[in-house]
Amino acid sequence: MTTSVERRRFLKSLAAAGLILPGMSMVNGARAANEKLDLGDPQSFSFDALIARAETMAKSPYEPPVAPDPEIVGKIDYDTHGKLHYKREFSPFADGSGTYPLTFFHLGMYFAKPVHMHLIDGGTSREVVYTPDYFDMPEDSIARKLSENSGFAGFRLHEDVERDDWKTQDWAAFLGASYFRAIGDEGQYGLSARGIAVNTATSLPEEFPDFRAFYIEPAKSTNAPVTVYALLDGPSITGAYRFYLTRGEGVTMDVEKHLFLRKDIERLGIAPLTSMFWYSEQNKSFRFDWRPEVHDSDGLELWTGNGERIWRQLNNPEVIRASAFGDKNPRGFGLMQRDRDVSHYLDGVRYHRRPSLWVEPLGAWEDGSVQLIEIPTDDEIHDNIGAFWVPSAPAKAGNRYQFRYRLYWQAQNPFPMDKLAHVSATRMGRGGEPGTVRPHDLLKFSVEFEGDILGTLAYGEFPEIVVSTSRGEIVRTKIEPIMDTRIWRAAFDLRVEGTDPVDLRMYLKRGDAPLSETWMFQHLPGIRGQQQG
The missing domain is CATH 2.70.98.10 (Beta-galactosidase; Chain A, domain 5)
Structure with a gap:
């Protein structure tokens, strides 16, 4: 090709x-x-x-x-x-x-x-x-x-x-x-x-x-x-x-x-x-x-x-x-x-x-x-x-x-997702939390969502993260609004062994209704830059 x-x-x-x-x-x-x-x-x-x-x-x-x-x-x-x-x-x-x-x-x-x-x-x-x-x-x-x-x-x-x-x-x-x-x-x-x-x-x-x-x-x-x-x-x-x-x-x-x-x-x-x-x-x-x-x-x-x-x-x-x-x-x-x-x-x-x-x-x-x-x-x-x-x-x-x-x-999809938030960025880094000893076997994924529907959330209301992996273990999830923006960040840590690909899947929901499109990513543990730094 x-x-x-x-x-x-x-x-x-x-x-x-x-x-x-x-x-x-x-x-x-x-x-x-x-x-x-x-x-x-x-x-x-x-x-x-x-x-x-x-x-x-x-x-x-x-x-x-x-x-x-x-x-x-x-x-x-x-x-x-x-x-x-x-x-x-x-x-x-x-x-x-x-x-x-x-x-x-x-x-x-x-x-x-x-x-x-x-x-x-x-x-x-x-x-x-x-x-x-x-x-x-x-x-x-x-x-x-x-x-x-x-x-x-x-x-x-x-x-x-x-x-x-x-x-x-x-x-x-x-x-x-x-x-x-x-x-x-x-x-x-x-x-x-x-x-x-x-x-x-x-x-x-x-x-x-x-x-x-x-x-x-x-x-x-x-x-x-x-x-x-x-x-x-x-x-x-x-x-x-x-x-x-x-x-x-x-x-x-x-x-x-x-x-x-x-x-x-x-x-x-x-x-x-x-x-x-x-x-x-x-x-x-x-x-x-x-x-x-x-x-x-x-x-x-x-x-x-x-x-x-x-x-x-x-x-x-x-x-x-x-x-x-x-x-x-x-x-x-x-x-x-x-x-x-x-x-x-x-x-x-x-x-x-x-x-x-x-x-x-x-x-x-x-x-x-x-x-x-x-x-x-x-x-x-x-x-x-x-x-x-x-x-x-x-x-x-x-x-x-x-x-x-x-x-x-x-530039954009001719059929926009008016009722769903969309993914605007995917980021990766070391797992764990700031101010702690970062475990060497954890990798953090941070996915940013944007969309008008997220603005309908009541003050103090947080979407639910639904995340799954084809192998390995999801250790923790976290979601938060990014201050001074309209972006919500959904993050999770992945623990996985070996170099085989890992298929990840995540979306946001409120109750039984989805709030976002489904984010999918194929993590390749064997590649530098898709590993913990």
Whole structure:
């Protein structure tokens, strides 16, 4: 599931610059507005036909995409690629035939597989034929040696053409395998989504199926979606996708996917999310970096089919860890960036403004589990966190699936917990009480809760802590309001032996009614920083 160091560094540098790279009109309009834009012959197009094509492909052996001129593409490294800028005069829909202009990414060392780009006008599509003339590039760039129609690496959508800054501001991008991402309501890129996850953290090598072709239909107004169709192909799976991308305060994407399996898949991840978590306040002590926290997301949030709200704090383990949260017809899940305090990051890349990403299932998803994958990392350039839905039934060759869901790229959960307090921080330290000899076999967990419902407690009334552990012993619990804040701190001491993981669970209640979401945490006694100091 992890991406290469180079890919992560490349994407982060583009995002930090406010671009995901510096980067055509309805099909007929493109000719009039961009006389030099080379379009292929018209072809009939429909989503049903794309689905049928994916199903047919699944019945044949996989044929990997061939990178054009591999000796040339292999020399388009990070620095060379950064000098290849799509010319805005060739941007589809910039003539007003659509609301959001489109630009393309060039092929390069880290994005070597060509993706065919098509523009849709009604039931007709035409492919955009690659030429180096579309790009500003240095005279001595090796990219000039690429063959005609070598293809593109991906695309991005820019802001409303009526905006003066549309040429430098984009809001969604599809680049690399089946990865895509969007900005949130604070105008910043962060974590990514993927079309599919195949055999992530299993006994088999992970596969990264590719979007092989895109078919793009423009929005006609700021209230209308951009429609993107995509064809997916990989060694074990094919698929046809339809995305409705809507630009609002953040970005919302409605996704419909039809999947066809060539081979058995050990772990089939639906609606996969990919993020980075290096460290936060609970494990900073053993991370050698000057910043207080470094992460794109700090927790997995779940809204189960039976209505329970759960917060699972993320970890950076020393070995790959997979956690499963069994459910039926989940109401939603997401990798969230709750901590929005800039002083907690002190970093120019704006971690405090990174979007959260929430998945809302549309239709019945039946039995399965939300699975969380946590992979060790020693730097922020690695995507080391994955979360996705895995159906309970085995994923066998010949199976077909249809899923619909909505993705919300925004700062906060689109379905707030109005009647429950939420977790705002998880902290760890030595067990025992101040002014006493601290036992060496006790570890203290301190969890902070915030929410309007806590303000309904009468003076002198304290919530009850309900806490459990998968092993070891809870020695004492304590809850108190933090003076001059609206925060309540719930703390407990844990005594545990050995290095096996410990699954902890806690929530607050008043009488028989819960006052908070459920806090979950996987304590890893073998890791420095998750031990008593």
